[in-house]
Amino acid sequence: MNEANNMIEKSKKYLWLPFTQMKDYEEDPLIISEGEGVYVTDIYGKKYLDGYSSLWLNVHGHRKHEIDEAIKEQLTKISHSTLLGASNVPATELAEKLVEITPDNLTRVFYSDSGAEAVEISLKLAFQYWRNLGKTNKQKFVTTKNGYHGDTVGAISVGAVDIFHTVYHPLMFDSYKVSFPNVYRNEPSDPETIKNECLLEVEQLFSEKHEEIAAFIIEGMIQGAGGMNVMPKGYLKGIQELCNKYNILLIVDEVATGFGRTGKMFSVEHENVQPDLMTIAKGITGGYLPIAATMASEKVYEAFYGDYTELKTFFHGHSYTGNQLGCAAALANLKLFKEEDIVNNVQKKAKFISEKLQTLTELEHVGDIRQLGLMVGIELVKDKQTKEPFPWGDRIGYKATLKMRELGMLSRPLGDVIVFMPPLATSYEELEQMITIMKQAIKQTTEVLTTR
Ligand SMILES: *Cc1c(COP(=O)(O)O)cnc(C)c1O
Numbered sequence: 001m002n003e004a005n006n007m008i009e010k011s012k013k014y015l016w017l018p019f020t021q022m023k024d025y026e027e028d029p030l031i032i033s034e035g036e037g038v039y040v041t042d043i044y045g046k047k048y049l050d051g052y053s054s055l056w057l058n059v060h061g062h063r064k065h066e067i068d069e070a071i072k073e074q075l076t077k078i079s080h081s082t083l084l085g086a087s088n089v090p091a092t093e094l095a096e097k098l099v100e101i102t103p104d105n106l107t108r109v110f111y112s113d114s115g116a117e118a119v120e121i122s123l124k125l126a127f128q129y130w131r132n133l134g135k136t137n138k139q140k141f142v143t144t145k146n147g148y149h150g151d152t153v154g155a156i157s158v159g160a161v162d163i164f165h166t167v168y169h170p171l172m173f174d175s176y177k178v179s180f181p182n183v184y185r186n187e188p189s190d191p192e193t194i195k196n197e198c199l200l201e202v203e204q205l206f207s208e209k210h211e212e213i214a215a216f217i218i219e220g221m222i223q224g225a226g227g228m229n230v231m232p233k234g235y236l237k238g239i240q241e242l243c244n245k246y247n248i249l250l251i252v253d254e255v256a257t258g259f260g261r262t263g264k265m266f267s268v269e270h271e272n273v274q275p276d277l278m279t280i281a282k283g284i285t286g287g288y289l290p291i292a293a294t295m296a297s298e299k300v301y302e303a304f305y306g307d308y309t310e311l312k313t314f315f316h317g318h319s320y321t322g323n324q325l326g327c328a329a330a331l332a333n334l335k336l337f338k339e340e341d342i343v344n345n346v347q348k349k350a351k352f353i354s355e356k357l358q359t360l361t362e363l364e365h366v367g368d369i370r371q372l373g374l375m376v377g378i379e380l381v382k383d384k385q386t387k388e389p390f391p392w393g394d395r396i397g398y399k400a401t402l403k404m405r406e407l408g409m410l411s412r413p414l415g416d417v418i419v420f421m422p423p424l425a426t427s428y429e430e431l432e433q434m435i436t437i438m439k440q441a442i443k444q445t446t447e448v449l450t451t452r
Pocket residue numbers: 113114115116117119148149150151219224225253254255256281282
């Protein structure tokens with residue numbers, strides 16, 4: 001107990017946590033010391049269901065034997081050597097596998113260490129692609145309102161979540177932001193109409209500005225950090241068609257949606273979309289180690305290929321790029337996807353939770369439940385009829401997740417949207433347990449408000 005308390009004090013004294021108001025952390029500190037399956041344990045020995053896959057990463061649960069062993073095995077060979085001008089064995093093998101499982105037109109793998117880096121790389125590649133072809137006017141990017149692509153300066157320049165991004169405006173480069181087809185927040189909520197309106201807006205922009213637009217960047221099928229907003233059917237396909245028509249590169253950000261999360265290996269498969277560039281990270285190592293990649297088409301790759309003196313080289317790279325331990329974990333992860341038929345099972349589990357989640361709609365303040373595969377957002381609102389949100393300063397979403405923590409489950413909200421993103425290998429029983437806890441927590445948190 002003393003040792004644990006001591007650790008808590010140290011964490012308050014020395015750490016500065018990401019996306020965290022440290023004043024909140026001081027009030028409700030949490031230090032995880034162990035994990036097993038879909039559970040993590042804190043330093044006091046309290047167990048929690050990992051309801052957000054340790055921030056959308058974990059696939060097979062914690063301490064998955066096969067991944068543990070793959071890392072140990074790699075440790076007996078080498079932990080890291082650079083990818084600058086040289087390769088290594090697991091990075092090469094993983095690249096082959098990634099090309100195999102991603103859309104057919106993606107033939108090249110450029111590694112990095114985080115989703116944001118994969119996005120930065122996709123932006124720089126798209127920009128330089130047009131330069132290398134002599135089309136120097138094509139410099140601008142188009143993104144969707146409420147889109148999220150990571151936190152580095154390039155990534156926030158194509159991001160549009162006001163609460164994260166507004167403060168940095170003077171630092172960012174300009175990009176065009178088009179309306180996102182948000183079915184819940186648009187009236188009338190007819191997905192087909194909203195889709196068509198949004199595509200028309202994109203077409204108008206493209207027809208006017210295509211000569212200065214390098215690429216369109218968009219999350220795959222569902223906006224994650226922007227609030228778990230599922231795109232209407234046909235929207236992403238429509239974007240691809242417009243990009244083709246106006247000679248604009250399409251970057252699909254699959255950092256959150258890749259590796260089975262949405263019920264397909266990659267979400268673009270839902271609509272048979274073939275992006276020019278695709279970013280992957282989060283689930284790539286099963287949630288073990290920081291590996292990311294930007295997948296590129298041969299068309300993009302070829303624009304960079306030539307004699308050194310032509311200055312077409314992509315001058316970009318990070319120290320730990322292609323790290324052997326990470327790539328070994330990723331290879332073990334992909335093997336498990338096959339052996340355990342993860343993607344098909346996600347589809348079945350998605351159906352199961354979709355039925356179970358229906359019981360939440362009876363709660364007075366559950367406004368909307370949005371789901372694609374095992375990626376779920378539960379939006380809490382003050383008034384279900386008018387969809388009026390709670391005052392943001394009330395922090396209802398945050399309070400509900402603190403209540404969930406008390407009841408033995410972890411997640412992090414997006415404003416008043418409760419995120420439910422369990423590890424893909426979560427059992428039916430555990431999924432049901434998590435839904436029960438969320439329901440209880442939401443009920444207890446919002447009941448207090450109604451009687452006030
Ligand atoms: C998480 C996320 C990122 C950023 O990934 P990091 O590894 O946290 O840098 C980028 N894009 C999307 C869609 C994400 O969900």
